[in-house]
Amino acid sequence: MEIRHQPYTITNCDFVLSSRGVLRHVNVVIDEGKIQSIGRERVGDELSCVGMTLAPGLVNAHTHTGMMYLRGYSDDQELGPWLKRVWEVESRAKEEWMRLSSELSIIEMLAGGITAFIDMYFNPFDLVQLSTKYGVRAAAGPTFLDSFKDPHEIDKEIREVARKRSPTFSPIINVHSLYAVSRQTLLLAKQLMEELDLPLHMHVSETRDELFEVKRLYGKFPVEVLASEGILGSRTILAHLGWVSSWEIVSIASSKARAVHCPTSNMKLATGGFFPINEFLQKGITLALGTDGPVSNNSLDIFREMKQAVLLQRHGYWEASVGARHVLKMGSQEGYKLLGLNGGEVKEGALADLILIDNKWLRPLTEANLESSLVYLATGRDISCTLVEGKMVYQRGISMKR
Amino acid sequence: MEIRHQPYTITNCDFVLSSRGVLRHVNVVIDEGKIQSIGRERVGDELSCVGMTLAPGLVNAHTHTGMMYLRGYSDDQELGPWLKRVWEVESRAKEEWMRLSSELSIIEMLAGGITAFIDMYFNPFDLVQLSTKYGVRAAAGPTFLDSFKDPHEIDKEIREVARKRSPTFSPIINVHSLYAVSRQTLLLAKQLMEELDLPLHMHVSETRDELFEVKRLYGKFPVEVLASEGILGSRTILAHLGWVSSWEIVSIASSKARAVHCPTSNMKLATGGFFPINEFLQKGITLALGTDGPVSNNSLDIFREMKQAVLLQRHGYWEASVGARHVLKMGSQEGYKLLGLNGGEVKEGALADLILIDNKWLRPLTEANLESSLVYLATGRDISCTLVEGKMVYQRGISMKR
Structure with missing residues (x-):
């Protein structure tokens, strides 16, 4: 499934690994290739990511x-x-x-x-x-x-x-x-x-x-x-x-x-x-x-x-x-x-170079062990979706609600 | 898909990592929980494994x-x-x-x-x-x-x-x-x-x-x-x-x-x-x-x-x-x-404790680099099927021809 327009909103992630720590129940709005907001706001199409973790590319x-x-x-x-x-x-x-x-x-x-x-x-x-x-x-x-x-x-x-x-x-x-x-x-x-x-x-x-x-x-x-x-x-x-x-x-x-x-x-x-x-x-x-x-x-x-x-x-x-x-x-x-770029972080204003990780095999998963699960357990095969400048450049098993 | 009866035959594997080396174009007949033959013979149902490597459990x-x-x-x-x-x-x-x-x-x-x-x-x-x-x-x-x-x-x-x-x-x-x-x-x-x-x-x-x-x-x-x-x-x-x-x-x-x-x-x-x-x-x-x-x-x-x-x-x-x-x-x-068991090898007479590896991400793959690809590149996520005593105890994306 393609993302046709920006802005859009990444919703329903189990976890968001942000520069403020591990967040739950937040939406991430992407526009003009950047992260516009992290919080309650929803704009445009919604990419529902139940069972996934949003993390920096x-x-x-x-x-x-x-x-x-x-x-x-x-x-x-x-x-x-x-x-x-x-x-x-x-x-x-x-x-x-x-x-x-x-x-x-x-x-x-x-x-x-x-x-x-x-x-x-x-x-x-x-x-x-x-x-x-x-x-x-x-x-x-x-x-x-x-x-x-x-x-x-x-x-x-x-x-x-x-x-x-x-x-x-x-x-x-x-x-x-x-x-x-x-x-x-x-x-x-x-x-x-x-x-x-x-x-x-x-x-x-x-x-x-x-x-x-x-x-x-x-x-x-x-x-x-x-x-x-x-x-x-x-x-x-x-x-x-x-x-x-x-x-x-x-x-x-x-x-x-x-x-x-x-x-x-x-x-x-x-x-x-x-x-x-x-x-x-x-x-x-x-x-x-x-x-x-x-x-x-x-x-x-x-x-x-x-x-x-x-x-x-x-x-x-x-x-x-x-x-x-x-x-x-x-x-x-x-x-x-x-690389001299403002990215690699989930924070407002950063480049929307992001990954969605399928949490299926990363169990048990909590706020407390999210970082160490990504490092000690996950591999690249757990990726569901890769975004560069907010564009979906790789996806597997993800769908978009318009 | 279940394997209902033994004997059956594993066919069409891209590679078989046997104790005689890496084999191609061979069939592996399983019966009574053991590997009965490796060669031309085909007996019973066939498990077609195109794109896969057969290796020991x-x-x-x-x-x-x-x-x-x-x-x-x-x-x-x-x-x-x-x-x-x-x-x-x-x-x-x-x-x-x-x-x-x-x-x-x-x-x-x-x-x-x-x-x-x-x-x-x-x-x-x-x-x-x-x-x-x-x-x-x-x-x-x-x-x-x-x-x-x-x-x-x-x-x-x-x-x-x-x-x-x-x-x-x-x-x-x-x-x-x-x-x-x-x-x-x-x-x-x-x-x-x-x-x-x-x-x-x-x-x-x-x-x-x-x-x-x-x-x-x-x-x-x-x-x-x-x-x-x-x-x-x-x-x-x-x-x-x-x-x-x-x-x-x-x-x-x-x-x-x-x-x-x-x-x-x-x-x-x-x-x-x-x-x-x-x-x-x-x-x-x-x-x-x-x-x-x-x-x-x-x-x-x-x-x-x-x-x-x-x-x-x-x-x-x-x-x-x-x-x-x-x-x-x-x-x-x-x-x-x-463990004191005659297994862990693809050879005649050994226990049919075997794995089928999906070769999709293991590229380029040849007889010469098969072993090192399994060690340096593959992970457990590449498994399509796990057999113990010839019984399918795990499978993903494999089907059987009767």
Whole structure:
């Protein structure tokens, strides 16, 4: 069932996970792509959501949608040999594989309640088109990776992608990693970042080998290199950071750089290391969650990622200070903050990027355990409906009363 | 749709995960509760399973079904304070809460492809009844826990439960832990184990605190105590073991005791420690997986547990030697071995305890990536049908041709 007009009203939800806490018996009015009111008011058509929870849309802040054609390939290997095998296949990948892969990844993410994502791969123009086709927010751009493509061609592509900004598509600059580009390429990326005022998204401090390699090349740790080259700042989005040092975290915080944690991928690829969520949060660093690509996870499910993030902290620290409410925020609100958007929260004035969760399998469910049920029990398969700017971009088993 | 008669034939599966590897274009004939043939033969009614994978039923080898009423309670705490809060509520639990809890847990497990489970709680007679009602294999029995109930009453209950053996119900003796019973109770449990020839299932070496406490009480580590008291042997089922020492693993192996790993619960309850899967497998110890109870996980999903087991090994060892095929075996075949049953495998002569997985969301799917897709991507929500002794005990969206 389509939503034909805005304004409309979401009614009869069992629970609403709002920024004021868990609410019951409230209506949520959507108009002009935003949440207009939360309370008694009803305007326009009504979307009756008995048995459901209304929550903020989720953000997959680090993924590689175009790799779906490789999911399940080389699953039981460490990152080093894994990357070698994957790059070998990628070097002969057809453009069509990437386009179809991104399309399948988007469908899977929408069906799992993901309303926005950050993509690093080699098919940014597909993402321009697909973000409009599916109405999902995509941040994507060409990727600097010297062994794959001449950096000057990437330069040209980035300038082209930068002109494709739309309500759903945001251009970014991707740099694979410090070990996969030359210093010259790095400085080219920096220049583009400043000239075009675009975010720069990069794998950083993912493995111990990377630290050794970067130390050998630059005499410094990865985040130190980014700082000394003038790249670290409010435009940079650093993914992984499992091997970041405490003094680099200080430097991330003071530079206002943003971070993405990908616990499942780091564990699956046996990268070791440790991502200290508390240190990031206490220093006020914007910190989101990513599934990483379909080949290194393999699911694209932020629900599972939220649980994994908690479990990994508890295993490492032997204590439970990071809990459901922290990772729920990282999976939604922090992701929107990282993207520079006013969303990821159920509050008046925020973008109407929302999900409706079928509560059927989430039992017993109360105000008190709602957050932890979403984190420790739910998966993307519990989604009934995904809304972006108030538009229904995915739905299963929901109907509208006019 | 019901299966009315045996023999019948499962046809048209996309894939069959058999003990001979991944098969395509084969029929599986079921008769008298067992797999009669895998090949060209077709007998009786046909269950057409286009778009599905046939795989062995999964075993949840350590859980507490009767705790479902507490799911989502006290989620963000470490084991010590968590157990204190949980025990406080349990001390005033009504019998009906436990019965309904076990029933809901069983429904959830069947819907997630679990065909057999081992239960430790205070309502074994409910399990006797529910295992028949739902056709699921349950191993359960009264639990020695001195602060809850007089051990002599437990003794009486065990003798009664021991007479309730049925095709689906297996009586066992549960001992909560070395720190929750006296030495006298422990010896009573041992005596019953020998006299009635029943398995003895127990939490062992779950936390570091437990090690300190047991060391203080007995001057030994937990498995050493079990060995010196004459309890460790082929009848004992040891759950958790996150803090087991290398020499205790040797002793588990030589005594033929069996082990259950519960990675998610250990991580969620911040017990630290480390469970070395490779050491257990290399020593030939029967090793299954458990979700633990709905309050400490919170899902009862062996698919998620299989992935978690791999991830935790990789994080701890920085290498990928434990992979999909190991945990698939732990989740099925090893669980059946632990229960003393010829099941958990798709092979001729084995029990027809089987699952049909809907492949819809498991894409791309090939012979080569089937195992890893089941481990890294699937969840219990992908189950279309669960069979125990060839009887359909759960089904969703499947139909039969007569």
